Amino acid sequence: MSNNIPYKTYLSEDEIPSKWYNVRADMKNKPAPLISPATGKPLTLEDLNPIFCEELNKMELDNDTKWFDIPEEVLSFYKMYRPSPLTRAYFLEKALGTPAHIYYKFEGNNTSGSHKLNSAIAQAYCAKKQGLKGVTTETGAGQWGTALSMATAFLGLDCKVYMVKCSYEQKPFRREVMRTYGASVTPSPSDTTEVGRKILAEHPGTTGSLGCAISEAVEAAVTNDGYRYVLGSVLNQVLIHQTIIGLETQAALKKLGVKADMIIGCAGGGSNLGGLATPFIGEMLRGEADYKIIAVEPASCPSFTRGKFAYDYCDTGRICPLAKMYTLGSQFIPSANHAGGLRFHGMSPILSQLYHDGLFEARAVEQTSVFEAATLFARTEGILPAPESSHAIRATIDEALKCKETGEAKNIVMGLTGTGYFDLVAYEKFNSKTMSDQLPTDEELNEYLSRLPKVD
Amino acid sequence: MSNNIPYKTYLSEDEIPSKWYNVRADMKNKPAPLISPATGKPLTLEDLNPIFCEELNKMELDNDTKWFDIPEEVLSFYKMYRPSPLTRAYFLEKALGTPAHIYYKFEGNNTSGSHKLNSAIAQAYCAKKQGLKGVTTETGAGQWGTALSMATAFLGLDCKVYMVKCSYEQKPFRREVMRTYGASVTPSPSDTTEVGRKILAEHPGTTGSLGCAISEAVEAAVTNDGYRYVLGSVLNQVLIHQTIIGLETQAALKKLGVKADMIIGCAGGGSNLGGLATPFIGEMLRGEADYKIIAVEPASCPSFTRGKFAYDYCDTGRICPLAKMYTLGSQFIPSANHAGGLRFHGMSPILSQLYHDGLFEARAVEQTSVFEAATLFARTEGILPAPESSHAIRATIDEALKCKETGEAKNIVMGLTGTGYFDLVAYEKFNSKTMSDQLPTDEELNEYLSRLPKVD
Numbered sequence: 001m002s003n004n005i006p007y008k009t010y011l012s013e014d015e016i017p018s019k020w021y022n023v024r025a026d027m028k029n030k031p032a033p034l035i036s037p038a039t040g041k042p043l044t045l046e047d048l049n050p051i052f053c054e055e056l057n058k059m060e061l062d063n064d065t066k067w068f069d070i071p072e073e074v075l076s077f078y079k080m081y082r083p084s085p086l087t088r089a090y091f092l093e094k095a096l097g098t099p100a101h102i103y104y105k106f107e108g109n110n111t112s113g114s115h116k117l118n119s120a121i122a123q124a125y126c127a128k129k130q131g132l133k134g135v136t137t138e139t140g141a142g143q144w145g146t147a148l149s150m151a152t153a154f155l156g157l158d159c160k161v162y163m164v165k166c167s168y169e170q171k172p173f174r175r176e177v178m179r180t181y182g183a184s185v186t187p188s189p190s191d192t193t194e195v196g197r198k199i200l201a202e203h204p205g206t207t208g209s210l211g212c213a214i215s216e217a218v219e220a221a222v223t224n225d226g227y228r229y230v231l232g233s234v235l236n237q238v239l240i241h242q243t244i245i246g247l248e249t250q251a252a253l254k255k256l257g258v259k260a261d262m263i264i265g266c267a268g269g270g271s272n273l274g275g276l277a278t279p280f281i282g283e284m285l286r287g288e289a290d291y292k293i294i295a296v297e298p299a300s301c302p303s304f305t306r307g308k309f310a311y312d313y314c315d316t317g318r319i320c321p322l323a324k325m326y327t328l329g330s331q332f333i334p335s336a337n338h339a340g341g342l343r344f345h346g347m348s349p350i351l352s353q354l355y356h357d358g359l360f361e362a363r364a365v366e367q368t369s370v371f372e373a374a375t376l377f378a379r380t381e382g383i384l385p386a387p388e389s390s391h392a393i394r395a396t397i398d399e400a401l402k403c404k405e406t407g408e409a410k411n412i413v414m415g416l417t418g419t420g421y422f423d424l425v426a427y428e429k430f431n432s433k434t435m436s437d438q439l440p441t442d443e444e445l446n447e448y449l450s451r452l453p454k455v456d
Numbered sequence: 457m458s459n460n461i462p463y464k465t466y467l468s469e470d471e472i473p474s475k476w477y478n479v480r481a482d483m484k485n486k487p488a489p490l491i492s493p494a495t496g497k498p499l500t501l502e503d504l505n506p507i508f509c510e511e512l513n514k515m516e517l518d519n520d521t522k523w524f525d526i527p528e529e530v531l532s533f534y535k536m537y538r539p540s541p542l543t544r545a546y547f548l549e550k551a552l553g554t555p556a557h558i559y560y561k562f563e564g565n566n567t568s569g570s571h572k573l574n575s576a577i578a579q580a581y582c583a584k585k586q587g588l589k590g591v592t593t594e595t596g597a598g599q600w601g602t603a604l605s606m607a608t609a610f611l612g613l614d615c616k617v618y619m620v621k622c623s624y625e626q627k628p629f630r631r632e633v634m635r636t637y638g639a640s641v642t643p644s645p646s647d648t649t650e651v652g653r654k655i656l657a658e659h660p661g662t663t664g665s666l667g668c669a670i671s672e673a674v675e676a677a678v679t680n681d682g683y684r685y686v687l688g689s690v691l692n693q694v695l696i697h698q699t700i701i702g703l704e705t706q707a708a709l710k711k712l713g714v715k716a717d718m719i720i721g722c723a724g725g726g727s728n729l730g731g732l733a734t735p736f737i738g739e740m741l742r743g744e745a746d747y748k749i750i751a752v753e754p755a756s757c758p759s760f761t762r763g764k765f766a767y768d769y770c771d772t773g774r775i776c777p778l779a780k781m782y783t784l785g786s787q788f789i790p791s792a793n794h795a796g797g798l799r800f801h802g803m804s805p806i807l808s809q810l811y812h813d814g815l816f817e818a819r820a821v822e823q824t825s826v827f828e829a830a831t832l833f834a835r836t837e838g839i840l841p842a843p844e845s846s847h848a849i850r851a852t853i854d855e856a857l858k859c860k861e862t863g864e865a866k867n868i869v870m871g872l873t874g875t876g877y878f879d880l881v882a883y884e885k886f887n888s889k890t891m892s893d894q895l896p897t898d899e900e901l902n903e904y905l906s907r908l909p910k911v912d
Binding site: 090 | 462463464466468533535536537543546547565566567569606609610628629633635636637638831834835836837838839840877878880883887
């Protein structure tokens with residue numbers, strides 16, 4: 001150990017932040033408003049309330065309030081599994097022979113296995129407070145569905161989960177965890193919704209997509225009395241809830257007397273990267289500090305690096321609002337070959353605007369190189385990482401190796417969103433050397449992007 | 457929250473104990489010595505060294521040294537995943553409506569998912585120091601094998617794991633984790649050893665047992681150059697390594713100003729209960745304090761409550777030393793119906809002697825009631841517990857409900873050994889209501905116990 005930095009830094013319970021941060025309050029260029037697919041006009045609370053929980057909708061549309069109090073009940077729940085540790089990766093550094101100091105904020109120390117629980121409990125709490133019977137949602141890798149079922153079980157709410165069919169089949173154990181927490185889980189597309197039946201008719205044999213599961217969950221929410229739809233990523237409210245990650249990281253770094261040089265996070269819909277990075281980006285927007293921030297996405301679903309900044313539907317079924325975001329087109333579905341999560345065609349509107357304004361950079365990495373990084377990390381740092389998180393590990397290792405060349409002792413802070421316990425089918429492919437990379441062609445992407453909706 | 461006790465208490469890094477505790481130094485009645493199956497005489501270092509690592513053998517036979525320094529390298533590894541939190545189960549207490557204060561020491565916050573890593577790294581370190589190529593071992597539920605493969609990957613050693621066949625088949629993902637950490641995994645009984653071939657010939661179609669996998673792993677160690685056998689439970693050395701659990705618990709309780717009334721742990725081979733409880737039992741032996749300590753075992757493998765305190769073989773193949781312990785007979789194999797781990801026919805000789813001397817009590821619980829307790833715990837405290845750990849949860853809930861009747865605010869400390877991520881086949885059975893209890897009959901047990909070896 002060097003510099004008296006411990007392996008793991010835990011905040012004490014009363015050092016856990018009691019407010020969430022809303023970066024929009026510090027943004028000069030606010031994210032473009034969500035637009036109603038019906039009217040073509042910016043969405044109002046009245047438009048949103050039939051679909052989402054009321055309290056959350058206020059947060060969704062609020063570009064001005066910088067800090068939101070975390071409700072006492074949510075804070076109590078947080079204290080069951082938070083603070084999450086900020087760990088110095090001494091053994092990874094040693095294996096790489098890098099002078100860089102690598103820190104990771106590990107969000108996998110809870111049964112859902114990821115950071116998703118931070119927003120799940122906040123959203124379930126609002127549903128409960130509104131007197132609802134239950135909530136509907138979609139889940140891809142299963143992390144969000146598990147997190148939500150933990151939160152709803154805790155609060156005594158019903159939970160209907162639409163799970164992307166390929167995950168449903170590849171991850172029977174994820175299903176069983178959700179069932180243990182009392183949720184019902186339906187493979188998507190299914191014949192339980194109109195949109196599901198339509199997609200099945202058009203694409204028989206499809207293994208599903210997150211966009212399609214979203215359409216089904218939304219339909220289930222609006223057609224069932226006392227239900228609302230909740231979503232684990234992309235939305236502004238989710239990024240706000242997830243800032244608990246970045247705020248805790250800032251507090252821990254401050255405690256250690258360490259100034260981060262780089263912040264690296266994986267990006268699918270943006271929940272983790274937004275939660276980790278926006279408190280730091282806020283410092284940049286206020287001119288208080290400067291950081292190099294890197295969003296890492298899969299080369300097979302490259303929204304930032306090959307997508308277009310434009311209005312698009314958030315779901316395949318085109319019943320959700322339109323958002324201005326980096327998108328590959330709402331009909332884009334990553335190759336079935338892609339095992340590494342982060343499958344959403346779009347990106348958080350907040351992050352999209354920040355990226356457009358040059359507040360951070362993005363890079364795409366291929367899945368075989370991601371699993372190589374994951375294996376090295378597992379063997380040196382002990383933790384078996386989620387494929388999603390491993391995108392950030394890949395970029396972190398690459399940056400640390402650059403430091404080795406230049407001799408710079410940079411402080412790299414990485415978001416380790418979760419564990420890979422439920423991703424062993426993917427690890428099996430990698431271990432058996434049957435995993436390959438299959439990227440979308442330019443023709444394919446252009447085709448999807450040419451079909452973006454026209455919004456004035 | 458009451459009494460200003462936080463949800464979770466973490467020790468700081470420099471509060472992690474730097475020594476392991478050996479309860480034998482405080483025992484008036486020492487455990488009976490291990491006996492060589494070949495000579496019928498107490499085992500010496502010379503007998504043990506061909507099978508086990510030298511440094512560990514010294515520890516195994518040492519009845520006098522009270523404290524062992526934890527090597528610096530092991531302590532560094534510990535700091536990657538320790539200290540483990542001591543959590544106040546506020547939400548479980550509330551759900552039960554009990555005045556009892558329930559604390560649990562959670563050992564599942566590492567990729568192996570259990571406390572087994574505490575001894576795995578210590579044993580792998582000794583193998584490395586001795587200049588060995590690798591180690592062999594057996595694993596049942598897979599926790600020990602995973603832990604050992606993490607430790608050997610970290611130190612660059614080879615690792616050959618014999619996995620009880622029913623687990624190998626029911627837990628393909630466990631296998632894949634071990635493989636990711638570079639271990640080779642063979643289902644047991646296998647045709648790769650003489651003893652395996654013999655068992656397969658006698659019991660074709662057997663789903664295996666821990667005792668049988670031990671026999672194979674020992675044979676693989678003594679027939680391969682530069683290999684030794686390591687074991688994750690039962691042995692004295694393992695209990696010593698695992699005292700990190702109890703010592704951390706004592707330090708955390710002291711920090712909180714809380715005096716435990718009861719200590720509850722599950723018992724299979726004794727690694728967790730011994731690690732958690734012996735530091736407290738030491739206080740009792742030295743006349744410094746008094747505790748009610750409860751060992752909880754499965755009714756389908758009831759070594760303490762229905763076994764005999766006698767010399768017996770530690771393995772089905774009868775090639776391992778004999779130990780004086782509570783045993784069901786080395787040929788005993790729990791019903792295939794039993795899903796909850798803790799399948800070993802014997803029990804740690806140290807714990808056996810302490811139990812015989814009345815230092816703690818034992819109770820057996822049926823698996824359906826164990827999974828009921830697990831589900832309540834998961835839904836209130838968030839953590840999906842391992843079936844093994846859930847035996848302790850069952851007894852803890854029962855004790856807390858007794859407190860509800862008597863109105864006593866007892867402090868109950870429970871060992872939560874691990875997570876149930878890899879036990880979802882068992883949860884699926886429970887959730888689908890296809891799980892049942894199938895206990896050994898008296899006739900069956902008497903038959904096995906009548907065949908115990910005769911030792912003078």
